[in-house]
Amino acid sequence: MNVFRASRCLRSFCSFLPSFRKMLKLTLFAALAAILSAYGLVWTQVFIAVFAVYFVTGGWRYTWVVIRTLPRDVQALFILICLKIKLRSHQRSNQLVYDVFRDCARKNPDKVAFVTEEQEWTFKDFDKYSNVIGNYFYEAGFKKGDTVALFLENTPEMVAFWLGLSKVGCIGALINFNLKKESLAHCVNVSDAKVLVFSVELSEAVRQAQPYMNKHIQLFSFGVDRPSRVPCTQLDPLLKATSSLPPPVVPGRDFKDKLFYIYTSGTTGLPKAAIITNSRFLYMTYGMRYAFGMRASDIIYCTMPLYHSAGGIVGVGQVLIGGTTMAVRKKFSASRFFDDCVKFNATIVQYIGEICRYLLATPSKPSEGQHRVRMAIGNGLRPNIWEEFCKRFNIKKIAEFYGATEGNSNVVNMDGRVGAIGFNSRILPSFYPVSLIKVDEDTGEVIRDSNGLCIACKPGEPGQLIGKIVKGDPTKEFHGYVNQQATSKKIGYDIFKHGDSAFLSGDILVMDDYGYMYFKDRAGDTFRWRGENVSTTEVESTISKAVKLNDAVVYGVEVPGLEGRAGMAAIVDETGHLDLVSLNHSLKNSLPAYARPVFIRVMNQVNTTGTFKLVKTDLRKEAFNPKHLKPKEKLFFLDGKVGEYAPIDGAVYAAILSGSIRL
Secondary structure, three states: OOHHHHHHHHHHHHHHHHHHHHHHHHHHHHHHHHHHHHOOHHHHHHHHHHHHHHHHOOHHHHHHHHHHHHHHHHHHHHHHHHHHHHHHHHHHOOOOHHHHHHHHHHHOOOOEEEEOOOOEEEHHHHHHHHHHHHHHHHHOOOOOOOEEEEEOOOOHHHHHHHHHHHHOOOEEEEOOOOOOHHHHHHHHHHOOOOEEEEEHHHHHHHHHHHHHOOOOOEEEEEOOOOOOOOOOEEOHHHHHOOOOOOOOOOOOOOOOOEEEEEEEOOOOOOOEEEEEEHHHHHHHHHHHHHHHOOOOOOEEEEOOOOOOHHHHHHHHHHHHHHOOEEEEOOOOOOOOHHHHHHHHOOOEEEEEHHHHHHHHOOOOOHHHHOOOOOEEEEEOOOHHHHHHHHHHHOOOEEEEEEOOOOOOOOEEEOOOOOOOOEEOOOOOHHHOOEEEEOEOOOOOOEOEOOOOOEOEOOOOOOEEEEEEOOOOOOOOOOOOEOOHHHHHHOEEEOOOOOOOEEEEEEEEEEEOOOOEEEEEEEOOOEEEEOOEEEEHHHHHHHHHHHHOOOOEEEEEEOOOOOOOOEEEEEEEOOOOOOOHHHHHHHHHHHOOHHHOOOEEEEEOOOOEOOOOOEOOHHHHHHOOOHHHOOOOOEEEEEEOOOOEEEEOOHHHHHHHHHOOOOO
């Protein structure tokens, strides 16, 4: 089946439906007039009474919702059916990701798969290089199910490593290259990795984290530009001496085998290793491809980290399974963004909301109107800059989506509804695998009815997004984390009937009358800043170790004009001896830049619940406004110009709100 050709035909049909809606309204009015003229007074009165009851009870609203959303829902249903058929086909033939890539490479051997500022990789070259990696680890004695931690910079080699490892049944653990010390060591340890492969540019971070790592771990450096700062084995010469022929076929492989781990912050504190199976990778990749009409002829420009699902699955997947080309940049540059789009002939760009804001803040330049970009795909684009972004940079389509890396609660905004992250059908809501359920907005606890079941949200009611779990269905399964205890915490039971289960996303959304969903807040002990999830408990632990004080509470606060929430710490200092310079030094050494608190509030005490849990609700509402300070309390912000914490008064507060002080 040619999904794209069929999808285009369906879209053409759906484009006719708005005109059909107008015709339908005129037909209804004409029918009403005909009835009134054809029947006597009694029947006319009966008809008017029934019609009035229908309108008063809101029946007309549902009819209008059906008329408005039917084209969207029909198209979504068609895509969902195509996706299920495709996944079932791979499942029956037991095709894994590297099988699909191998077929793609055979069809397009000389086409460019990945391109950077320094190098081009054809599909044939990339396949051979991943073969080398697979052969080396196979010959070194690694077997199916073994894990290799990858602490690499943002280059195509990261993809080649996990793809090559998967060819011999090994699992890659994709580690955030911003992590340091305990956090870095934790990610290596929790994956039970036998080996850590790291870029030589990151050797200092490895040296600092090594005392916290498992003693049996083997260290391999990658990259020959300069020597590593930690004792290790240099991998480059070993790879050069290894065969590029396809590695041996490993027996016992399965469609549901683990492919790699992606780390995500959660309520347990330190990052959790989310399991990405072959089936989940294919589901996410094909889902995005079908929903947004990505093509083999597209060129994706990616500045997103390849250790995250947006760049590493949604983007990379289009290359591996669809023959699309990807241009990869090590680090995002707002000033070079559209210059690069012109240079690489990009037709699709990947974004997070923060990137869009940075681009709008740059001066206009000719390349903004010289590129071939037809679509931007990502998440977090704020409604207040959505249309401005499209207009200034001439982006025809915004492909906004929402999806937890480890979860099954994925939604997409196929028709470009401004501000929406996706939708659920109002016509057949139970057919789709996602729902919104009522929760206590202060505690995040799920609210249940008298029967012990969850309560579905009505339009306008905020609720937690959930994904219904159905074992055996690749679109509804939840594989969870390496840590089974962490997995169990994300599963809710007895949702809409006794015995069912669902993935709890932890995110609060609100739905409008047409089923479009809008992000409202993140429940639990995480918030998002600079495109990264920040664990409040991890930051709290770091602060407590640094200042040796009893209580420190961390939470996210909104800053006007900025995406996500800025980190804020309320620290108890009864003696007045808190040393912010020393604290800042400790935070720099222990946390990535995005996790360091932007604001600090020094207090005499922090309120606790009856079970001694720190209360954040009021603190989050008061944020960094100095007028809420109590006697002897102080407020500070991280001044980017000097890299130190500076006091906040009324004038500074106003400057932050206006944007004249940039965070």
